[in-house]
Structure formats: structure tokens, C-alpha cells
Amino acid sequence: xxxxxxxxxxxxxxxxxxxxxxxxxxxxxxxxxxxxxxxxxxxxxxxxxxxxxxxxxxxxxxxxxxxxxxxxxxxxxxxxxxxxxxxxxxxxxxxxxxxxxxxxxxxxxxxxxxxxxxxxxxxxxxxxxxxxxxxxxxxxxxxxxxxxxxxxxxxxxxxxxxxxxxxxxxxxxxxxxxxxxxxxxxxxxxxxxxxxxxxxxxxxxxxxxxxxxxxxxxxxxxxxxxxxxxxxxxxxxxxxxxxxxxxxxxxxxxxxxxxxxxxxxxxxxxxxxxxxxxxxxxxxxxxxxxxxxxxxxxxxxxxxxxxxxxxxxxxxxxxxxxxxxxxxxxxxxxxxxxxxxxxxxxxxxxxxxxxxxxxxxxxxxxxxxxxxxxxxxxxxxxxxxxxxxxxxxxxxxxxxxxxxxxxxxxxxxxxxxxxxxxxxxxxxxxxxxxxxxxxxxxxxxxxxxxxxxxxxxxxxxxxxxxxxxxxxxxxxxxxxxxxxxxxxxxxxxxxxxxxxxxxxx
Amino acid sequence: xxxxxxxxxxxxxxxxxxxxxxxxxxxxxxxxxxxxxxxxxxxxxxxxxxxxxxxxxxxxxxxxxxxxxxxxxxxxxxxxxxxxxxxxxxxxxxxxxxxxxxxxxxxxxxxxxxxxxxxxxxxxxxxxxxxxxxxxxxxxxxxxxxxxxxxxxxxxxxxx
Numbered sequence: 087x088x089x090x091x092x093x094x095x096x097x098x099x100x101x102x103x104x105x106x107x108x109x110x111x112x113x114x115x116x117x118x119x120x121x122x123x124x125x126x127x128x129x130x131x132x133x134x135x136x137x138x139x140x141x142x143x144x145x146x147x148x149x150x151x152x153x154x155x156x157x158x159x160x161x162x163x164x165x166x167x168x169x170x171x172x173x174x175x176x177x178x179x180x181x182x183x184x185x186x187x188x189x190x191x192x193x194x195x196x197x198x199x200x201x202x203x204x205x206x207x208x209x210x211x212x213x214x215x216x217x218x219x220x221x222x223x224x225x226x227x228x229x230x231x232x233x234x235x236x237x238x239x240x241x242x243x244x245x246x247x248x249x250x251x252x253x254x255x256x257x258x259x260x261x262x263x264x265x266x267x268x269x270x271x272x273x274x275x276x277x278x279x280x281x282x283x284x285x286x287x288x289x290x291x292x293x294x295x296x297x298x299x300x301x302x303x304x305x306x307x308x309x310x311x312x313x314x315x316x317x318x319x320x321x322x323x324x325x326x327x328x329x330x331x332x333x334x335x336x337x338x339x340x341x342x343x344x345x346x347x348x349x350x351x352x353x354x355x356x357x358x359x360x361x362x363x364x365x366x367x368x369x370x371x372x373x374x375x376x377x378x379x380x381x382x383x384x385x386x387x388x389x390x391x392x393x394x395x396x397x398x399x400x401x402x403x404x405x406x407x408x409x410x411x412x413x414x415x416x417x418x419x420x421x422x423x424x425x426x427x428x429x430x431x432x433x434x435x436x437x438x439x440x441x442x443x444x445x446x447x448x449x450x451x452x453x454x455x456x457x458x459x460x461x462x463x464x465x466x467x468x469x470x471x472x473x474x475x476x477x478x479x480x481x482x483x484x485x486x487x488x489x490x491x492x493x494x495x496x497x498x499x500x501x502x503x504x505x506x507x508x509x510x511x512x513x514x515x516x517x518x519x520x521x522x523x524x525x526x527x528x529x530x531x532x533x534x535x536x537x538x539x540x541x542x543x544x545x546x547x548x549x550x551x552x553x554x555x556x557x558x559x560x561x562x563x564x565x566x567x568x569x570x571x572x573x574x575x576x577x578x579x580x581x582x583x584x585x586x587x588x589x590x591x
Numbered sequence: 592x593x594x595x596x597x598x599x600x601x602x603x604x605x606x607x608x609x610x611x612x613x614x615x616x617x618x619x620x621x622x623x624x625x626x627x628x629x630x631x632x633x634x635x636x637x638x639x640x641x642x643x644x645x646x647x648x649x650x651x652x653x654x655x656x657x658x659x660x661x662x663x664x665x666x667x668x669x670x671x672x673x674x675x676x677x678x679x680x681x682x683x684x685x686x687x688x689x690x691x692x693x694x695x696x697x698x699x700x701x702x703x704x705x706x707x708x709x710x711x712x713x714x715x716x717x718x719x720x721x722x723x724x725x726x727x728x729x730x731x732x733x734x735x736x737x738x739x740x741x742x743x744x745x746x747x748x749x750x751x
Binding site for chain 1: 631634635638639642643646669670676678679680681682683684685686687688689713714715716718742
């Protein structure tokens with residue numbers, strides 16, 4: 087078996103240095119402060135800190151050296167073998183014909199050291215959270231391994247392996263250009279701004295009511311603690327929303343740097359990223375569904391993103407960085423352009439026009455309104471009764487009533503908006519070997535799946551809806567457990583027979 | 592396809608389970624009230640928590656009967672059909688050829704009533720058939736395995 091590249095140890099010499107510093111600061115930072123929170127005499131503390139750092143760092147390095155010495159891989163005749171781990175050792179074996187996806191990942195520090203991480207996945211749902219085979223090799227050797235795995239699996243060599251960079255870029259079916267990135271960032275910022283605004287308005291209302299409660303003499307310690315906790319949660323939500331402003335810009339220009347997607351033989355090649363370079367290869371026959379997704383703001387401007395559902399795939403490798411946007415085929419494009427791109431890369435997955443639409447609007451809101459109003463009525467009744475028993479002044483009743491009433495009204499309006507959009511969107515089409523599902527309220531989704539990907543069908547209805555010929559459906563896919571269901575609401579009951587007939591028996 | 596209803600023992604099992612939950616809810620409320628000294632606060636807790644628990648208990652005791660009446664299942668050599676749900680009625684169709692594994696499971700109270708559940712795993716989803724008689728569950732699993740083997744043979748012959 088060939089061992090992993092030694093430069094993995096040097097890479098971790100650098101990465102673990104900062105990790106150890108971080109750990110010491112977080113866990114032992116208090117040691118430099120005395121009981122009154124003032125800095126102690128550093129000459130006393132520093133030797134201990136240095137000793138602690140040395141022990142921790144040495145431990146990490148020994149682990150990395152052992153990891154490289156005890157791990158290895160072999161590209162045998164019909165299979166790939168891999169052995170890795172120090173304390174928990176794992177030996178994996180994967181036949182070439184069972185390879186589902188081959189991915190190459192490289193962050194900016196790994197690029198400096200000239201190494202990358204190759205992950206090979208079999209599509210098993212049991213190991214969807216981690217790849218079966220992980221190989222750490224130099225750039226050149228990694229390219230050869232990826233090319234060899236693709237050939238062994240049955241696909242043609244990648245376009246990027248045989249063409250210069252400019253020609254490979256031209257061969258890409260989709261180009262995520264700078265103007266699109268600016269628009270993508272702008273739309274993400276508008277979405278984040280809207281969330282911040284909504285959270286801000288709600289926070290301001292709660293702060294005002296909370297300030298009134300905290301100043302009141304009758305409020306018990308418990309009520310004060312509860313209000314304080316709520317205020318902290320809302321402040322945190324505001325902070326997270328603000329951070330997303332920055333994150334969306336960084337993500338679009340850095341995360342999707344040089345985004346390329348193309349069909350190569352019987353597989354789809356996707357590569358992107360600046361700080362962390364992703365190069366994903368998915369076999370065509372392992373693709374279970376294609377999803378065209380639109381958030382509320384993207385819908386207003388007519389843009390969408392396209393995702394792939396690949397059987398058993400999803401999650402991150404044990405080492406070598408995070409998964410990034412796993413299964414992203416196209417991060418940002420015009421909705422009308424999506425069909426054209428799919429026609430070039432995955433022609434079997436172009437969406438068919440809707441043949442069935444939602445039957446009625448009222449069923450979308452009836453039960454949801456009933457549950458929400460009941461919950462609010464119960465909460466309001468209990469709160470007001472408790473306040474009456476504790477002898478709260480009338481102004482407190484007014485404040486609490488106002489806050490709860492506003493929250494209820496806002497919730498009902500959001501539900502109504504989502505239901506109206508869902509009513510307009512919902513539909514299903516069963517045509518030949520393909521099913522197209524249109525679903526979603528605030529977040530629209532068009533799912534295209536082959537009938538062979540359907541593992542079961544579920545019809546959901548109430549007695550009254552059944553009499554009116556209205557049913558909702560849940561299509562279960564042969565995919566990973568978090569995304570293996572596609573729901574479509576309030577369709578004609580006759581669609582159930584079509585779906586049952588379309589399934590493979 | 593003939594749709595079968597669950598054994599009567601399932602209804603008893605669900606009542607007993609829910610009764611245990613009700614008992615725990617009431618016990619926790621009683622213990623909480625016991626440790627509160629202030630009469631007003633005791634009244635507040637009794638009203639708020641007790642009110643919610645009252646609705647929950649009422650639902651827990653009525654629900655099993657409805658669930659039992661509306662639960663049915665059936666299977667043949669091509670598919671399994673399960674009908675369940677009280678307010679939202681579900682009808683699930685699972686092709687035999689999509690079955691990956693079959694499991695039988697029993698909890699301690701189920702063992703008392705000689706009941707078993709059957710879990711049907713497909714690629715990506717799991718479905719549960721609740722509270723069959725133990726012998727019935729075994730017979731069902733055996734039959735489904737036979738149907739699955741026959742279907743796999745059929746698929747091989749079609750391929751040839």
C-alpha cells in the first residue's frame with residue numbers, strides 16, 4: 087500500500103500550531119487573570135503556558151506522524167483499498183463499478199504545501215455522512231488518481247485533464263461570471279436585510295414590552311429572568327443576520343471562484359473555490375433527482391439555483407475540510423436559463439410543464455390557522471390569567487396583549503402569503519419515465535426525478551378533502567435520508583393512480 | 592388486496608402506554624406543586640401547566656381508539672399498502688422490489704401482549720407497521736421475503 091503524502095504532516099505543523107494557540111487562549115485564558123480580573127505577573131504564568139503549549143503541540147504532531155505512517159491506499163485490479171486512522175483504525179474496500187462520486191478538495195494552506203484530499207463515495211446510505219475512501223496526495227498524483235478512477239468507473243477522462251485552462255473554461259456549460267456574482271451577492275444581502283428588518287421590528291416590540299415589565303414593581307424575578315433570556319436570544323439573532331451580510335459577499339466571490347460544470351462521458355464534473363478548491367465528479371446513473379430552487383427574493387428577480395440529489399451522498403470527509411455546497415450544479419442563473427443548462431448537461435432532467443395544479447387555496451391554511459390560533463389562544467389565556475392572579479396593572483395587560491396580538495397577526499400573514507404562493511406553485515406532471523413536481527410557498531422548488539428513483543408514494547388527506555377529491559402526496563426517493571422526500575400539496579386525487587402506475591414493481 | 596386490521600391487543604397497548612405518560616405528567620405536576628410554598632404561584636402553575644396537561648391527557652386517552660379504527664394494512668406479491676392516521680389519513684404504497692431490509696421489533700409492554708412491530712426499510716425511507724401479533728409478524732416477514740426473492744428472480748429473467 088502506498089502511504090499518504092508526507093507533506094500532510096508539514097501542513098498540520100502549521101495548522102495545529104494555530105489550533106493549539108486557540109485552545110490555550112480559550113481554555114486557559116482565565117489563568118492569566120487573578121480573582122479581580124486583572125492581569126497577573128506574566129513571568130509566573132508564561133512557563134506554564136509554554137509547557138502546556140509544547141505538550142499539546144507535540145501530541146498533535148505525534149498523532150499526525152502516526153496517521154501518515156499507518157494510513158495508505160492501493161489502486162488494485164478491480165477495487166480501491168484504503169487504510170487509515172490511529173486510535174480507531176478503518177480499512178475500506180470499494181469496487182470501481184460501485185463508485186458513486188469522486189471529489190477533490192484543497193484549501194488555500196493545502197495548496198501552499200501542494201497536497202489535496204480525494205474522497206471516493208459509494209452511495210451507501212449508511213455512510214452518507216462520510217466518504218468511504220479518503221486519500222491525501224500531492225496535486226500531480228491526485229490528478230492521475232482521479233483520472234484513473236474515472237476511467238475504471240467507466241467514464242471518459244475529464245475535459246480539464248486534456249485541455250488547457252482557457253479551453254476547459256470554454257467547455258463549461260455554465261459560467262458564474264462577475265456580474266452574476268454581484269447580483270447573487272446583492273440578492274443574498276437583500277434577503278438577509280429583510281430577515282434583519284423583521285427580527286429588528288420584533289426585537290424592538292419585545293424590548294419595549296420587556297422594558298415596561300422590568301421596571302414594574304410587581305414583576306417577579308422569574309419573569310425578569312425570562313425576559314432577559316429572550317432579549318439575549320433576539321440580540322444574537324440580530325448579530326447573526328448582520329454577519330450574513332459579509333458572508334454572502336465572501337461566499338459568492340471566494341467560495342464559487344472559477345465555477346465550472348460540464349458533462350464528461352457518463353459523469354458530471356463540477357469544480358469551484360478559491361480558498362478551498364472543490365472538484366466533484368458524479369456518475370450520471372447515480373443522480374436521483376435535480377432540484378431547481380428559488381427563494382422569495384430570487385423569485386422576484388427571476389433567478390434560481392440548481393441542485394443535484396445523488397444517492398447516498400452528503401457530508402464531509404474525516405479529514406481535509408468541510409463539504410462546502412455539496413451537490414450544487416448551478417449556484418445562480420435565470421430560471422429560463424436553467425432549462426437550457428439542464429438540456430446540455432442532463433437532458434433527461436429538464437422539467438416537464440405542469441399538468442396538474444393545486445385544487446383550492448383554503449385547505450392550505452385551514453388546519454395551520456386552527457393550530458396556530460389554538461396555540462396562541464391557550465398561551466394568551468394562561469399568561470393573562472397568571473397576570474390577573476399576580477395582580478398586574480392594566481398597562482401590563484395592554485402591553486402583553488399588544489405584543490401577542492402583533493405576533494399572531496404577523497404569523498397569520500406569513501402563513502397566508504406562503505399558502506398563496508404554494509397554491510400558485512403546486513403541481514405535478516407524470517410523463518413517461520420522468521416525474522416533475524412543483525412545490526413550495528416562500529421557497530419554490532421544481533424537482534425532476536426519474537420514475538426509477540421512486541421508492542414509495544404516500545397520499546395524505548382528510549375525510550373532507552377526500553370527498554372533494556383533494557389529496558397531498560409525499561414521494562419517497564432512493565436518496566439520502568435528509569432529502570429523500572418530495573411533497574406536493576392539494577392536488578387532484580386522481581394523480582395518486584398515475585403515481586402508483588409510474589412506480590417500478 | 593385484502594386490507595387487515597390490527598390485533599385488539601394494539602389498542603390495549605396504546606392505552607397503557609398513554610396512561611403511563613398521563614400518570615407521569617400528573618405526577619410531575621403534583622411534585623412541582625408540592626414544592627411551591629406561595630399560594631398564588633401555586634395557583635398560577637396549577638392553572639397554566641395543569642390546563643395544558645388536561646388537554647394533553649384528554650387527547651392521549653381518546654386518540655388510541657381512533658387510531659385503531661383507522662389503521663389497516665395489506666400486501667400481495669407486488670406491493671404493500673398501509674393506511675393510518677386520524678385527522679390526516681395516510682395511504683402508503685411500497686413496491687415489494689424496493690424493500691432493502693425487514694426488521695421485527697418488540698418493546699417490554701409489547702412483549703407482555705405478544706405483539707411485534709415490523710419495520711420495512713427501502714433505500715432512503717423506513718416504514719413501521721405497528722403492533723401485529725408476534726406470529727402474524729413472523730408470517731408477514733416470511734411471505735414478504737418470498738415475494739421479494741420471486742421478484743428478484745423475475746427481474747433477472749427479464750434482463751436475460
